[in-house]
Amino acid sequence: METIKTIVAGKRGRRILKSFALLTASLLMLFAPWPLVAQSPVAVRLVKAGRLLDVHTGNVLSPAAVLIENGKIKEVGPPSQVQPHVPAGAKTVDLGSATLLPGLIDSHTHLLLDVVIPPEAESSRRWNGNFVPDLLLAIAESPSKRVLFGAQMAREDLESGFTTVRILGHSGIDGDTELRDAINAGRVPGPRILACGRKLITRGSYVQSLNPALADAILEQEFLLIDGADRAREAVRRNEFQNVDVIKVAADENLTLAELAAVVEEAHREHLKVAVHAIDKTSIQTAIDAGVDSIEHGNEVTDEQLRQMRDKGIFLDLTPTSYGGFFTKIREGTIVMSPENQAERIKADEQGRQRYDKLVQRVLKSGVKFAAGSDMCWFYPGKTRGQASASRFPKLHEAGMPTIDVLRAITTNAAEMLGWQDRIGAIEPGKFADLVAVSGDPLADITELERVRFVMKDGQVIRNDLAAH
Ligand SMILES: [Zn+2]
Numbered sequence: 408m409e410t411i412k413t414i415v416a417g418k419r420g421r422r423i424l425k426s427f428a429l430l431t432a433s434l435l436m437l438f439a440p441w442p443l444v445a446q447s448p449v450a451v452r453l454v455k456a457g458r459l460l461d462v463h464t465g466n467v468l469s470p471a472a473v474l475i476e477n478g479k480i481k482e483v484g485p486p487s488q489v490q491p492h493v494p495a496g497a498k499t500v501d502l503g504s505a506t507l508l509p510g511l512i513d514s515h516t517h518l519l520l521d522v523v524i525p526p527e528a529e530s531s532r533r534w535n536g537n538f539v540p541d542l543l544l545a546i547a548e549s550p551s552k553r554v555l556f557g558a559q560m561a562r563e564d565l566e567s568g569f570t571t572v573r574i575l576g577h578s579g580i581d582g583d584t585e586l587r588d589a590i591n592a593g594r595v596p597g598p599r600i601l602a603c604g605r606k607l608i609t610r611g612s613y614v615q616s617l618n619p620a621l622a623d624a625i626l627e628q629e630f631l632l633i634d635g636a637d638r639a640r641e642a643v644r645r646n647e648f649q650n651v652d653v654i655k656v657a658a659d660e661n662l663t664l665a666e667l668a669a670v671v672e673e674a675h676r677e678h679l680k681v682a683v684h685a686i687d688k689t690s691i692q693t694a695i696d697a698g699v700d701s702i703e704h705g706n707e708v709t710d711e712q713l714r715q716m717r718d719k720g721i722f723l724d725l726t727p728t729s730y731g732g733f734f735t736k737i738r739e740g741t742i743v744m745s746p747e748n749q750a751e752r753i754k755a756d757e758q759g760r761q762r763y764d765k766l767v768q769r770v771l772k773s774g775v776k777f778a779a780g781s782d783m784c785w786f787y788p789g790k791t792r793g794q795a796s797a798s799r800f801p802k803l804h805e806a807g808m809p810t811i812d813v814l815r816a817i818t819t820n821a822a823e824m825l826g827w828q829d830r831i832g833a834i835e836p837g838k839f840a841d842l843v844a845v846s847g848d849p850l851a852d853i854t855e856l857e858r859v860r861f862v863m864k865d866g867q868v869i870r871n872d873l874a875a876h
Pocket of ligand 1: 515516517575782
């Protein structure tokens with residue numbers, strides 16, 4: 408754990424570290440004889456498929472070919488047009504009649520967290536609704552164990568077609584940034600990761616019912632406390648020291664505008680976006696007024712607030728967790744529920760779904776920019792983490808969202824929200840060769856997203872169940 412002195416010198420320290428890293432990298436390039444694992448063994452590939460969906464326009468190219476060079480997309484078009492530019496020796500992947508889509512982006516997830524819902528009796532005795540025992544266990548567990556768990560979740564996400572994810576908290580001090588770097592170095596398979604480091608919170612939002620003698624130490628492992636504007640700035644700097652990609656704040660009614668504005672100012676100075684968890688109207692308003700980049704969840708947002716968000720260009724990141732009896736299902740697999748509890752759960756799920764349906768429809772009407780994230784952090788019996796995450800997005804269609812907008816929410820829109828629209832989110836020349844394919848037509852049946860059959864990241868085939876063609 409860094410001392411205050413190193414934190415104050417954080418920026419300078421980072422610059423020194425960066426120059427050191429650059430020097431090391433140049434030396435390695437001069438002398439290293441070994442190939443980096445992350446590099447594709449095949450530099451040029453041609454991917455052919457029956458259909459390719461341009462998510463920007465909604466148009467389908469059929470048939471389609473994508474020429475890939477050194478992990479990036481070089482050309483997209485009909486095979487007859489692309490073929491003449493394919494160099495001899497290039498490897499061809501023929502996906503038959505499948506539909507190609509850009510690699511999927513889950514813009515709100517928690518790969519280092521695995522919440523197992525506690526038994527009914529324990530849940531009902533909880534004083535603080537926020538803090539489930541397993542969240543405490545996750546924090547108290549060995550950071551090494553957590554990051555290894557995260558590596559498994561990362562692989563499972565990638566196999567389900569998520570080639571980029573944004574981890575928004577619950578990773579310990581540096582679990583998410585280390586996992587990101589290990590994936591980028593080719594040590595473990597996984598999606599591109601945007602990591603936020605520790606979540607910024609106000610006192611009382613997560614650990615208030617813990618033993619006060621231990622609470623601060625536990626808090627320090629998982630969160631950074633915002634307590635006044637100066638401390639808010641310092642919290643951002645401490646995350647910057649860990650080389651985070653984004654700042655995550657959990658807003659509640661205790662968070663002041665001055666505190667959040669300080670966070671935004673400090674983060675934007677370092678070109679980091681600020682993602683704010685906000686559920687109630689007051690927190691949402693504080694986030695809008697502070698000029699944050701995205702509001703996560705946003706359940707109680709008013710039409711007037713949606714209008715303000717639209718005018719300011721603030722994204723709403725929808726997290727459709729309350730669909731398909733999700734919270735009942737994750738309980739059923741791990742605990743025995745009384746009939747009363749089960750009935751209550753089913754009712755709560757249904758009410759949650761109805762409320763979220765209305766939200767999705769108001770969001771579509773308002774013209775606000777939106778993306779979507781799974782918010783997945785739960786143990787889901789019988790599903791991998793990737794499968795559980797992928798099961799969330801088709802639900803937006805059930806809520807009234809056209810299928811093309813569901814696809815945009817996890818490709819083009821998400822890329823823009825993350826500030827990576829020049830790298831990911833579409834099958835276009837110059838972007839990373841992150842592609843997925845499904846057998847059917849996702850515009851006609853959005854649940855195809857749950858049956859991704861082919862995954863490519865960086866021009867490397869991760870999975871191909873269509874190989875028979
Ligand atoms: Zn979350």
